[in-house]
Structure formats: C-alpha cells, structure tokens
Amino acid sequence: MNEALRHTAQDYTVSLPAAEYIAVYRDARRFGACCRACPNYGRSWACPPFDFDVDDYLAGYRTALIIATKITPASRDLPLSEAERLLQPERQWHERLLLDLEARYGGRAFAYTGTCLYCPKGSCTRPEGLPCRHPERVRPSLEACGFDLCRTTESLMGIPLRWSTDGRLPEYLTLVGGFFHNADAIDLKAVWQALKP
Numbered sequence: 337m338n339e340a341l342r343h344t345a346q347d348y349t350v351s352l353p354a355a356e357y358i359a360v361y362r363d364a365r366r367f368g369a370c371c372r373a374c375p376n377y378g379r380s381w382a383c384p385p386f387d388f389d390v391d392d393y394l395a396g397y398r399t400a401l402i403i404a405t406k407i408t409p410a411s412r413d414l415p416l417s418e419a420e421r422l423l424q425p426e427r428q429w430h431e432r433l434l435l436d437l438e439a440r441y442g443g444r445a446f447a448y449t450g451t452c453l454y455c456p457k458g459s460c461t462r463p464e465g466l467p468c469r470h471p472e473r474v475r476p477s478l479e480a481c482g483f484d485l486c487r488t489t490e491s492l493m494g495i496p497l498r499w500s501t502d503g504r505l506p507e508y509l510t511l512v513g514g515f516f517h518n519a520d521a522i523d524l525k526a527v528w529q530a531l532k533p
C-alpha cells in the first residue's frame with residue numbers, strides 16, 4: 337500500500353424493514369434537488385436521472401440492509417484531493433460485496449455516491465448518448481434514490497459523517513451502500529469470507 341494512503345477500515349451493518357427505511361430516511365424532493373445541482377447530473381449512467389422509476393425500483397422488498405465502512409487515514413496530513421485514491425480500494429471491495437449479495441440472494445444493491453469505478457475517469461458513454469459499457473456492475477447510490485445518508489449513518493449506526501473544513505482529509509471518510517432484499521436471513525460473514533483476498 338502507498339504509505340501516504342495507509343488507513344484502517346471498519347465495517348458496520350444494520351437491517352431494518354425496507355418500508356420503514358423509505359418512510360423515515362427518504363426525502364426524494366430534497367436529495368433530487370441536490371443531484372440536479374451536481375455537475376455529474378445526467379452525465380454518468382450511475383447518476384440520475386435514471387431510465388427507471390425510482391419508486392418502482394425500491395418497491396417489493398421487505399428488508400433494507402445498510403452497509404457502511406468507516407475509513408480512518410493514518411495521517412490527516414493529506415489534501416482532500418487524495419480522498420478518491422484513499423477510497424478506491426474500499427469502494428472496489430464494497431461494490432464486489434454488494435454485487436455478490438445480489439447474485440446470492442436476489443434483491444437490489446445500492447452503491448456509494450461518486451464517480452463510476454468501471455471506466456477511466458471522464459469517459460462515460462452517457463454524454464454521447466451511448467449505452468453503459470458495464471450495466472451488470474453499475475448500481476445507483478442510496479443518495480441518488482433520495483435517501484438521507486447523514487441521518488442513516490448517524491441514527492442507525494452511530495457514525496456522524498465528517499467533512500473537510502480546511503482542505504485536508506477529515507478525521508475519517510464513510511462509504512455507505514445498501515441491499516434491499518426478501519431473504520429470510522443473510523449470512524454476511526460467509527459472503528465476506530468468500531470474497532476476502
């Protein structure tokens with residue numbers, strides 16, 4: 337590992353009824369406005385507006401499993417511009433886990449907000465009106481579907497999100513993904529063990 341990017345990563349999970357998560361933690365109007373103000377809006381297939389109806393997309397699942405990873409850099413003496421490089425390996429791991437859960441249990445995975453992992457930066461096909469190169473891997477984020485991730489992590493997991501205030505990395509970064517499903521039980525430990533290198 338690049339010495340400057342050394343960090344620790346701690347995983348957190350919580351399950352709750354999907355209907356409760358939607359009723360209490362979703363504000364589609366508020367977060368839709370945030371997405372529309374983002375320069376990536378409509379410029380990546382991972383971002384809104386989506387070619388599916390989000391209400392329909394979320395419907396029909398009993399349980400919402402939220403998976404967060406708290407990433408604490410060994411040193412805060414790094415510019416915020418390094419956040420993406422710090423997050424990259426953990427994001428790759430998160431997205432493998434979420435796609436593996438979909439493959440094992442059915443359901444829907446929700447990835448972390450941010451630039452898409454699967455093509456070189458700036459090369460998404462969407463601005464040219466061409467189809468996504470990897471639709472089997474790209475999933476929307478919870479935030480892009482209207483969920484409040486600050487309240488999600490703080491109320492459900494006891495992790496307040498941290499932001500940079502001085503151009504340096506904050507004390508920690510938090511990746512948040514989700515998995516909506518109808519399984520009676522999810523053996524996360526087995527999935528983790530199967531995927532860990």
Ligand code: SF4
Nearest residue numbers: 381452455460468469
């Ligand atoms: S996989 Fe490529 S084409 Fe698809 S959303 Fe990501 S960057 Fe765009």
